[in-house]
Amino acid sequence: KISFSEGVPATLQLSWDVKPRQIGMEEIVWIRTPPFDKNGFGTGILQTLCRSLKLSDEIVRPSFSEIIGRIQNSIMSQFEKFGGPNELWIFPGVNKADLEAYYSRIKNIPSSGSRFVTNVENARVQLLVPERARGFDCYIETLMNEFYLGLSTPLPKLFTAPGFTEASANVAVKVDEKRIMALQRLLKRVVERELFAPVLAKAGFNPAKARVRLNWGIPEKPEYTVSDVLKAYEDGAISREEARRILKNLGWALEEGPNPS
Numbered sequence: 001k002i003s004f005s006e007g008v009p010a011t012l013q014l015s016w017d018v019k020p021r022q023i024g025m026e027e028i029v030w031i032r033t034p035p036f037d038k039n040g041f042g043t044g045i046l047q048t049l050c051r052s053l054k055l056s057d058e059i060v061r062p063s064f065s066e067i068i069g070r071i072q073n074s075i076m077s078q079f080e081k082f083g084g085p086n087e088l089w090i091f092p093g094v095n096k097a098d099l100e101a102y103y104s105r106i107k108n109i110p111s112s113g114s115r116f117v118t119n120v121e122n123a124r125v126q127l128l129v130p131e132r133a134r135g136f137d138c139y140i141e142t143l144m145n146e147f148y149l150g151l152s153t154p155l156p157k158l159f160t161a162p163g164f165t166e167a168s169a170n171v172a173v174k175v176d177e178k179r180i181m182a183l184q185r186l187l188k189r190v191v192e193r194e195l196f197a198p199v200l201a202k203a204g205f206n207p208a209k210a211r212v213r214l215n216w217g218i219p220e221k222p223e224y225t226v227s228d229v230l231k232a233y234e235d236g237a238i239s240r241e242e243a244r245r246i247l248k249n250l251g252w253a254l255e256e257g258p259n260p261s
Helices: 045-050 064-082 096-107 136-151 155-160 166-202 226-234 240-249
Strands: 002-005 008-014 021-024 086-090 124-128
Touching: 045 064, 045 136, 064 136, 086 096, 136 155, 155 166, 226 240
Parallel strands: none
Antiparallel strands: 002 008, 008 021, 086 124
């Protein structure tokens, strides 16, 4: 359990011990990013999409995820309500008793392939189809773009947006990489200053001279030829065993066992 004071972690309680004990935060490296408010855990990607926004004392904008959920529910409700057009059956001049009889018959007519026969003059069926509000299209598109920006990945646009090509996705990835690089630099500075330096000093080393660094990315594997290996062995840089191991990794079919003299 972690207790916070004004967004800063104060103590860490190990509750799984037989006798719970507390550890002071001076013994712990605590990283939160980005520090949006007094939340001691920082702000994650999904949190920006799931958090509501207080606009005033009386107005609170729902989160993007809730807004999109409401829109999807509204679309489903519209399909259920207006997917099949409403019908208005008109029988001019028919008295109330006959109209009720017609209504009873109409209710039992199947929705597909239905036929109705009458000798009432000018009887007709009118379809009532509601017009779709096209003014919401731009609003929904803007909202979805904001949602995709919050996800910090162009993949949804690549699969859903017409005209959004792989080249567009690559450009978007390069732009987002700058944000990732900034986060990496922050973590690098914090880890080197708050973790590496105290550990080296406690072990008796000078952190400034040791220059222990945190490097991101996959380590590059050195490329060398057989002549490089043999030259290193001749110069005494590597032993016979090391040279044989390197040659075997390069694909040489060397036998196991004692090394030849």
